[in-house]
Amino acid sequence: MSETPKFKVTIDNISIEVPAGTTILNAARSIGGEVAPPAMCYYSKLQDSGGKCRTCLVEVSKGSEKDPRPMPKLVASCRTTVMDGMEVKNITSEKVIDARKGVVEFLLINHPLDCPVCDQAGECDLQDLSYDHGTEGTRYEFKRRTFEKEDIGPYISLHMNRCIMCFRCVFAADQLTEKREHGILDRGDHAQISTYLSKALDNDFIGNVIDVCPVGALTDRTFRFKNRVWFTKPMDAHRNCSNPKCCGSVRLWMRGDEVYRVTARKDEWNEVENTPDGKPGWICNECRFEKKETKDWVIEGPTQVRRSSVISQGHYEGTKPTPVLIDTVMGRKPQYTIDIHSVSDVNRPEVELSKIDGPAHSDDFKPTQSDGGLKKWTDKLGKG
Amino acid sequence: MSKNLGELSGRKGLRENLFEELGIAATETGTVSKEKTQKLAEEFLMGTANVYGAVTFYDFLRPENQGKKVYVCNGSSCLTAGTQGKLKEKLRGEFKDEEIGEMCCLGRCHENSSFHYGGRNYSGNDIDKVASIKAGTPEPIDKYNVAHVGTPILTCDFPGVDIFYKTLGKAFQLGPDALLAELKTSGLRGRGGAGFPIGFKLESCKNTPGDIKFIVCNADEGDPGAYSDRYLLEERPHAVLLGMIIAGYIAGANTGVVYIRGEYPEAIEITQKAIDDIRSKGFVGENILGSGFSYDFKLIKAQGAYICGEETALLSSIEGQRPEVRVRPPYPTQHGLFNKPTVVNNVETLACIPWVVENGGAAFAKIGKGKSTGTKLVSLDGFFKKPGIYEVDMGTPLHVVVDQLGGGFREPIKAMHIGGPLGGLVPVEKISDLTIDFESFAQNGFLLGHASVVCLPVNFPIIKYIEHLFQFTAHESCGKCFPCRLGSTRGYEMVGKALTSDYKMDRELFTDLITTMEIGSLCALGGGLPLPIRNSLKYFDNELKEYFEN
Numbered sequence: 001m002s003e004t005p006k007f008k009v010t011i012d013n014i015s016i017e018v019p020a021g022t023t024i025l026n027a028a029r030s031i032g033g034e035v036a037p038p039a040m041c042y043y044s045k046l047q048d049s050g051g052k053c054r055t056c057l058v059e060v061s062k063g064s065e066k067d068p069r070p071m072p073k074l075v076a077s078c079r080t081t082v083m084d085g086m087e088v089k090n091i092t093s094e095k096v097i098d099a100r101k102g103v104v105e106f107l108l109i110n111h112p113l114d115c116p117v118c119d120q121a122g123e124c125d126l127q128d129l130s131y132d133h134g135t136e137g138t139r140y141e142f143k144r145r146t147f148e149k150e151d152i153g154p155y156i157s158l159h160m161n162r163c164i165m166c167f168r169c170v171f172a173a174d175q176l177t178e179k180r181e182h183g184i185l186d187r188g189d190h191a192q193i194s195t196y197l198s199k200a201l202d203n204d205f206i207g208n209v210i211d212v213c214p215v216g217a218l219t220d221r222t223f224r225f226k227n228r229v230w231f232t233k234p235m236d237a238h239r240n241c242s243n244p245k246c247c248g249s250v251r252l253w254m255r256g257d258e259v260y261r262v263t264a265r266k267d268e269w270n271e272v273e274n275t276p277d278g279k280p281g282w283i284c285n286e287c288r289f290e291k292k293e294t295k296d297w298v299i300e301g302p303t304q305v306r307r308s309s310v311i312s313q314g315h316y317e318g319t320k321p322t323p324v325l326i327d328t329v330m331g332r333k334p335q336y337t338i339d340i341h342s343v344s345d346v347n348r349p350e351v352e353l354s355k356i357d358g359p360a361h362s363d364d365f366k367p368t369q370s371d372g373g374l375k376k377w378t379d380k381l382g383k384g
Numbered sequence: 385m386s387k388n389l390g391e392l393s394g395r396k397g398l399r400e401n402l403f404e405e406l407g408i409a410a411t412e413t414g415t416v417s418k419e420k421t422q423k424l425a426e427e428f429l430m431g432t433a434n435v436y437g438a439v440t441f442y443d444f445l446r447p448e449n450q451g452k453k454v455y456v457c458n459g460s461s462c463l464t465a466g467t468q469g470k471l472k473e474k475l476r477g478e479f480k481d482e483e484i485g486e487m488c489c490l491g492r493c494h495e496n497s498s499f500h501y502g503g504r505n506y507s508g509n510d511i512d513k514v515a516s517i518k519a520g521t522p523e524p525i526d527k528y529n530v531a532h533v534g535t536p537i538l539t540c541d542f543p544g545v546d547i548f549y550k551t552l553g554k555a556f557q558l559g560p561d562a563l564l565a566e567l568k569t570s571g572l573r574g575r576g577g578a579g580f581p582i583g584f585k586l587e588s589c590k591n592t593p594g595d596i597k598f599i600v601c602n603a604d605e606g607d608p609g610a611y612s613d614r615y616l617l618e619e620r621p622h623a624v625l626l627g628m629i630i631a632g633y634i635a636g637a638n639t640g641v642v643y644i645r646g647e648y649p650e651a652i653e654i655t656q657k658a659i660d661d662i663r664s665k666g667f668v669g670e671n672i673l674g675s676g677f678s679y680d681f682k683l684i685k686a687q688g689a690y691i692c693g694e695e696t697a698l699l700s701s702i703e704g705q706r707p708e709v710r711v712r713p714p715y716p717t718q719h720g721l722f723n724k725p726t727v728v729n730n731v732e733t734l735a736c737i738p739w740v741v742e743n744g745g746a747a748f749a750k751i752g753k754g755k756s757t758g759t760k761l762v763s764l765d766g767f768f769k770k771p772g773i774y775e776v777d778m779g780t781p782l783h784v785v786v787d788q789l790g791g792g793f794r795e796p797i798k799a800m801h802i803g804g805p806l807g808g809l810v811p812v813e814k815i816s817d818l819t820i821d822f823e824s825f826a827q828n829g830f831l832l833g834h835a836s837v838v839c840l841p842v843n844f845p846i847i848k849y850i851e852h853l854f855q856f857t858a859h860e861s862c863g864k865c866f867p868c869r870l871g872s873t874r875g876y877e878m879v880g881k882a883l884t885s886d887y888k889m890d891r892e893l894f895t896d897l898i899t900t901m902e903i904g905s906l907c908a909l910g911g912g913l914p915l916p917i918r919n920s921l922k923y924f925d926n927e928l929k930e931y932f933e934n
Contacts, residue, residue: 047388051711052865054904074903079711095903102900106870139893142877165863174388180431184706184863185440187689189873191863195433 007084011035011058012092024077024088025056029269036269037090038100038129040107040214041166042078045272045280049171050078053164054103055129059096062087074099097133104134110144111215112161120216122229122310125270126164145189152182152195153202155221155289156210160192163217169193169209176282177203193217204243207288211264211272222289223261229253230310232260234303239287239296246284247275251303252294259292268306392429393703394722398639398682402428402704406438406445407646407687414449415439430704438706441862443487443688444646452485454478457498457507459489459608460801460838461765463852465496474511475499478518487647488690488856491611493763493838494528494771503649525650529772530615531789535751537739537759538620538732539775548622549667551738552629556675558741560634564590567634567737569745571757576602576693576730577804577833577908579756579822582631582737585727588717589635592725597637599628600721600728602698603644603651606690607804608856610836612761613731615773617644617651620735621658625681627734629668630741632679635727640679643698645686656683690860694907695728697862708864709907732761753779756821760835764790767797767839782818785837796842799923801849803833805856806912809840809849809919829922831915846924847931850917851879857913868910871901875913879931888933895921 004019011028012035018027026044028036037058042050050056056078060071065085074095077088090096108130115121147160165184170193173182185194210218232253241248253261264283265273275281291297305312393402405424409416416424416439425435439445454475462468475484492498492507499506501517510523517523532539542548555563568583589597601624605613616624628640642659644652659681662668670678689707691697696710699721720726736758740748749757756778762785764771769791776785786792800810808830810818818824825832840849854876863869875897881887898914905911921928 051906054866054906057904076711076906079713081713099900099903102896103866103904105896106866106874106900109870109874139890140874140878142874142881164866165869167864174431180425181433183431183433183437185437186446186863187441187691187706188858188861188863189869191869 005084007082007086009082009084009086009088011088012090018082020081020084022082024058024060024075024080024082024086027082028058028077028088028090032268034091037077037096038125038132039078039269040125040129040164041168043168043171043212043271044269045274046168046171046212047175049166049168051076053107053166055100055133057096057099057103059089059093060086061089061093100133101135104129105139107164108134108138109140109142110161111164112144114162117225118159118162118216119219119224119229120162120213123270124216125214147192150194151221153206155207155285157219157221157224158193159217159219160194161217162215163193164215165191165193166214167193168212168214169218172209172212173203173206176205176208179203182206182209204284204286205245205282207285208264208272208282210288211266214270220261220263220289222292223253227253227255227260231255234305234311236265236300236303237297238300239291239298241284241287243284243286245282246287247279247281248283248287249275249281250283250287250297252297252299254294257294259294259297262288262291264288265303389430389434389705390700390703390721390723393705394724396428397722398641398702401682401684401702402430402435403438403687403702404684406435406704407685410439410445410449410687414444414452415447416445428704434705438704441689441706445687449485451482453483453501455485455487455500457488457490457492457496457500458486459493459498460805460849460852460856461489461493461609462496462498464838464840464844464849465766466844467497471497471499471511474514478514487688488860489606489608489610490647491605491614492526493609493611493765493836495526496766500647500649505647505649525618529770530619530774531772532759532775533780533784533789534775534777535759536775537748537751538616538623538735538761539773542620542622545622545661545665545667548738549626549662549665551742552626552667553673555630555633555741556673556677560590560636563630563634563741566740566745570736570740570748571745571752571755572733572736572740572748573756573822574730575732575736575760575834577806577831579832582727582729582733585717585729586631586634588715589637589720589725589727592718594725596639596722596724597632597635598721598724598726599632599635599637599640600695600698600702600726601628601640601642601731601734602693602695602728603642603648603655603731604686604690604693604698605645605648605731605834606693606860607806607834607836609765609801609838610763610804610834612763612773612834612836614648614651615761616731616735617648618654621655622662623735623738624655624731625658625662625668627737628681629672629679630737631727631729631734633677635725637725637727638678638680640681641702641721642681642683643686643692643702644683645692646688652683652685659683689862690856691862691907691909694909697907698728699726706862708862709909711906751777753777753819753821754823756823760820760832762789762820763834763836765836765838767794767841768792768837769794776820778821779824780820782815782820785820786815790837793839797839798842798844799840799846801838801840801916802835803831804836805853806908806915807831807833807836809916809923811919811923814923829915829919831912846920846927847879847883850920850928851876851883853913853916854879857909861909865904865906865910867901867904868906868913871897871905871910872913875901875917882931889931891932891934894932 006017037056039056040053057074058077064083150158235252237252238249267273409420425432490498490505495508573579692701697707701707716726762774774789857872858876861868901910902914
């Protein structure tokens with residue numbers, strides 16, 4: 001077989017060469033940083049996902065070297081493949097920023113905004129998206145669609161109120177498990193994710209639907225209300241799992257020696273990481289829900305957490321340095337250049353959570369006399 | 385998921401079809417029972433959630449449809465005609481409230497007062513005979529005007545099956561390559577709304593390798609106000625069928641699927657009979673006329689979902705999946721029905737093919753104007769003095785259609801909604817600026833679409849019509865892409881609130897809403913709805929401004 005030809009594509013003025021057949025989104029991801037459009041429904045490890053959420057829309061200002069005409073409409077970057085010489089505008093296009101803002105506004109219309117009681121808070125794609133592209137207030141004052149919370153089986157809880165209908169869980173259930181009991185019912189704005197006749201989902205790999213959910217619609221019942229993710233410390237660990245389809249490499253979310261939660265390992269796009277053999281590192285229910293003791297695992301070390309993530313607020317050693325690509329984008333600071341410690345008053349680099357006895361309290365983050373008192377603290381914030 | 389399921393569904397081909405089975409299972413009670421859902425899911429290996437998900441998508445399969453006996457048309461034309469309130473009142477004399485459902489456009493826009501009972505459509509004065517209809521005496525099928533200005537390609541007299549199908553022999557003599565060349569010369573473009581040249585589709589499908597290919601006739605004429613496809617299926621079914629056979633011969637497809645909306649029971653019966661006729665005469669089947677080419681038809685009855693008129697949703701529907709719009713690429717000509725190369729075309733487009741073969745592509749291209757070649761069927765609703773189906777050469781002035789063919793309006797009209805719910809809202813003063821062709825409409829900020837005309841009388845509030853359009857889209861949105869799903873519902877709520885309370889809409893918010901739908905939506909439903917709304921804001925601001933705060 002002949003080698004796949006390479007296409008040159010320029011995204012937000014940064015050029016890169018990618019194999020033909022690569023989507024704009026994946027090309028942008030290989031550049032990294034904010035050049036990568038957000039994706040709420042696309043999931044590279046799930047076949048046929050993408051195309052729905054419209055948050056990854058980009059402007060193609062030049063179709064290709066051969067046919068330089070711009071594309072007439074914004075295109076979904078997750079489903080559009082690059083052409084040689086293509087030029088794409090993501091955050092450098094006002095149209096794109098506008099469209100994204102519109103979509104985010106729509107998404108938040110139905111969302112309950114119950115982040116304070118949502119287990120997903122702190123690692124939620126919708127939160128990130130709203131911070132980056134949303135507005136401060138809502139302009140729509142209408143009834144939100146509401147559903148009863150449903151427990152689908154012993155491990156998973158389904159909050160349809162929070163669901164944005166990305167269908168990722170349906171693809172995951174379809175592609176990772178054997179029975180097709182998890183699906184979409186009704187149509188249009190009445191559509192909802194459900195199981196066939198509220199049946200409990202019982203399958204070795206069904207827990208992965210929690211990991212693919214970009215919001216707090218599917219959460220882990222064994223972790224429910226136990227802790228906030230940013231008060232726990234992620235550690236990479238593995239065990240010799242007897243399930244041949246389970247990769248056994250996980251992320252433990254710990255406080256001291258206590259394992260609060262087990263998830264698959266996720267990459268910087270919040271997708272399940274590939275294992276060394278190139279396959280997605282899905283994990284089985286046993287690893288996820290049943291192995292909650294340190295002795296069950298071989299701990300490899302702390303997870304490298306992005307400095308801009310709220311999870312890094314516990315000041316773990318070895319956090320990833322902040323990649324700085326561009327200082328400002330249309331007058332706005334890109335998220336990657338923000339250090340969470342400089343913008344949030346509950347995040348103080350000098351406080352290490354693992355050293356706090358018992359649960360962390362907001363008092364633990366308040367400035368004390370020993371470090372100069374409130375004034376110094378607010379001065380510091382002011383300079384932030 | 386969808387690809388995988390498409391293959392599974394295709395395992396049994398079209399002989400045993402999951403979607404058809406679901407329709408049959410729902411005939412008795414109006415919905416599919418849990419036991420049957422389970423059984424079909426096992427039989428087709430599709431999974432209970434997927435089969436149940438599909439059942440709940442369709443108006444005529446979902447559990448809410450259970451026990452419905454009579455359906456009132458809630459399409460745009462019956463709405464502006466204002467006939468349905470009285471109709472419902474009369475039906476209440478014969479039926480219980482819970483037995484009365486709704487259907488969107490029965491294609492009886494020429495006389496309105498439309499309703500559906502016992503697998504038959506009724507309109508006009510039929511409601512006065514509802515007692516006898518209920519007792520089992522159906523009324524005969526409706527009559528309407530049919531005429532033409534220019535070349536009668538689709539409305540010409542039908543010479544009889546044997547003479548008509550002589551064109552098939554001619555096609556076999558020419559061979560697929562020459563036929564394709566003729567079609568390309570003809571410049572024939574899709575009549576369903578998008579105007580894509582059929583030659584390119586057939587060529588792409590022809591060039592895609594594969595033993596199994598399909599020609600699908602999109603007869604899911606869901607646009608309220610349009611009934612030209614119904615005319616063709618009921619009055620000229622052989623033009624459509626022959627067009628499909630020739631298209632199959634060109635593309636190398638041996639199966640034609642006619643997907644007809646469930647709201648057109650008469651069209652389904654007549655087309656099925658036409659298929660049986662030509663099968664008995666040997667115009668379909670194995671080795672047709674000794675040509676070595678085999679072809680057969682499958683007719684599929686749809687179950688009530690406007691979105692199935694979108695070609696990729698239609699394909700998912702036939703596969704028994706939830707009919708959600710697919711992201712293109714891949715295009716159906718490469719990965720279509722059951723993942724096989726497929727050409728999907730509208731009824732009217734396919735019906736033009738026999739004429740092109742008989743008279744040559746150049747003759748077809750000579751008719752019309754610029755890139756809009758051939759003729760176009762126009763559906764006129766009951767506000768015209770002479771409502772009906774008219775065939776005009778592309779490029780014919782709109783006023784010729786309105787005044788000469790339609791005989792003018794019965795009562796004062798302020799706007800015409802042309803081209804279905806996603807077409808433009810044309811104020812009457814613009815009539816003289818427009819000609820019936822794709823370009824003229826597009827240049828003037830409208831859309832030719834299906835060229836159906838729904839009139840808005842002077843006393844019909846534009847805001848009510850906007851509410852209707854949002855309601856329609858909110859009801860019919862498949863829910864896959866966020867802008868359409870959320871935007872249509874919000875729009876409906878906003879307009880509804882402004883209509884029923886002293887709430888005033890924020891103009892910026894309203895335009896932002898339709899802009900997000902327009903630029904963000906996946907298919908033409910969410911992307912197209914903003915057009916008539918923008919037209920309304922532009923031409924009827926005087927009437928609308930009281931509903932806005934600024």
